[in-house]
Amino acid sequence: MSADPNDTQAIYERQATEYDMRRSKALFEARWLARFTASLKPGDHVLDLGCGTGDPIARWFMAEGFDVTGVDFSAAMLNIAKERWPDGDWRKADMRDFELDQQFDGIIAWNSFFHLTADEQKGCITRMARHLHNGGMLMLTVGPRAGEVSGTVGSELVYHASLSPAGYATCLEENGLQLTGFLAEDPETQSHTVLMARKL
Structure with missing residues (x-):
């Protein structure tokens, strides 16, 4: 059974508390x-x-002295963030x-961007480029690698997708961004694949 990308928001609304409880706060x-x-x-x-519940990513940036704006489509996830940091920009x-x-001086989408379809990701990169200094x-x-897979949030299947590394490099370049780092399945980050770029 494959996950439906249109279900992602509802899944996070239902699973917000469970997700937050299971989410590693160890800052890998x-x-x-x-x-x-x-x-x-x-x-x-x-x-x-x-941004989800804001923990641990937004928390790290705030602790390091950065001005943070957190954006998420799940009201349940944002409510947890607001309870922790009532003065935050959520x-x-x-x-x-x-x-x-x-x-912004920086934009991070950790464990969120890959829930978009391939075409949505291309559109999102264009939008993120506009929002970067x-x-x-x-x-x-x-x-x-390019393709669609299913992950889990709490007890539910959730949609994931990706372009190829070359596809990302091309899309970034088309939007005035230069790829500065790419590591597939980094063992030091629980096998996350990480992409980093700079706006030219």
Whole structure:
């Protein structure tokens, strides 16, 4: 049984508490987060796109002194983030059509971007490029190869998709972004595939 991409939002609404309980807070992502912020400075504005409950990614950025805006399409996930950080900038929006009317020094979509279909991902990269300052950084978790697979959120199957590495490089270039890092199934990040780029 394959997952339906149109079910993703409802799955996160139902599974928000379970997801948050199971989500590792050990910051196995720290090495990539440090690479991502190497050219940024405290006070710079980072967009956490698909921020979920804000823990641990947004939490790390806030602790490091960055100005963070968290965006997610799940009200249940955002409610958990708002309970933890009532003064945070948490916004309900869908990464497929978000328009924030501002630009950021960095955009991260960790464990969120890969829920979009391949065509939606291409559109989202265009939208993210518009929301980045020149010189701004982008980091995404993607798949190691082109195709569609199913993952799990709580007890439910959820849709994942990916372009090929070359497909991402081409799409980034078409939107004024340069690929600066790509590592498939990094063993230090629980086998996540990580892509990093800079806006030229």
